[in-house]
Amino acid sequence: MRKGISFLLVLALVFASFAAVFAADSQTPADVKDTEYEAAVTALIEKGIISGYTDGTFRPDGTITRAEACVVVVKAMAPGEDAxxxxxxxxxxxxxxxxxxAKYINYAAAKGIISGYPDGTFRPANQVTYAEMASMLVRALGYSAGDLTGNWPDNFITKAATLGIFTDIDHKVNDVNAPAVRxxxxxxxxRVADDIANANKPGETTDPGDGEPGDSEDPAGYLSDFSGRAYGILLSVAKVLNEKGDAVDE
Structure with missing residues (x-):
């Protein structure tokens, strides 16, 4: 009898382990499995922050709109449906x-994550740039332009680099104003999903200066030694202009 029970327990554990592995595997879109994107994409899908397409793909080389990017950042903040x-x-x-x-864009605007364009538009269908995506993530961590030195987008790109947001792609991105790929x-x-969630817990406050390198440091000189790699991404930063030639602080 005991042997029978033990066998059933072992069998249950085996099936439970198999189910867990199968569930995790089913969360991974087919076109990122066994690629450099697998861990990041799978983790974000499991957290409910991003999703793939109905055909089971993620399309990592495709672009993402400003509306989609806003949804991603707000979901990382995990405000809850009531909020x-x-x-x-x-x-x-x-x-x-x-x-x-709309509700994600409204929430992001209310929390200062986005500001849109001077003409009162958000341009949700436009492709989000690396500079815009970095800016939203940095703001979601509790930073604002007042905490940083310099002008947009340089100030937010610099802070994003010090926070490790570009760690996996710093050697792949030459133009921060280019459309960001998925x-x-x-x-x-x-890179910052857990930190964003923690920074936005009810009652939590973020000290932008705690433990971070000073924003007044020269980005070219400082970042050339950051983690032993050159952050050329900062050296080619150019102002993002709207159609009238005005600087856009996204």
């Missing part, structure tokens, strides 16, 4: 057709 519904509608004039993302967005978000 999302509680914020007032933003003043952005171009959210028609983006009902699926695989890189997954890397960037994965």
């Amino acid at each position: 999302l519904e509680a914020v007032s509608a933003s003043s952005f004039s171009d959210l028609a057709g983006f009902d699926w993302a 695989g890189h967005v997954a890397f960037m978000t994965y």
Whole structure:
């Protein structure tokens, strides 16, 4: 009898382990399995921060819109449905057709994660750039422009680099104003997802200066030695301009 019970227990454990492995494997889109993106993408899917396509792919080389990026960042903040519904509608004039993302965009605007363009638009269908994505992630960690030295996007790119947001892609990105690809967005978000969640827990406050290198340091000189690698990503930063030639602080 005991042998029978022991056998059943072992069998149950084997099936439980198999089910866990199968569940984890099923979370991984087919086109990132066994690639450099697998760990980051799978972890973010399990956290409910990102998702793949209905055909079972993630398309890591594809681009991501500003609306989609905003959803990713807000989901990393984990505000809860009640908090999302509680914020007032933003003043952005171009959210028609983006009902699926509106509450996330409104929440991000209310929390200072995004500011949009001087003409009152958010341009949700535009491709998000590396500079814009980095800026949203840094702000989600509790930093604001007032905490940083310099102008946008240089100040946020510098801070993002010191926070490790570019760790996996610093050698792959030559233009921070270029559209960010989905695989890189997954890397960037994965690096700080837990920190963002912790920084946005109810009652939690973030000290932007705690343990971080001074923002007044020269980014070219400092980052050339950061983790033993050169952060050329900063050296080619250019201002992002809107259609009228005004600087856009995203």
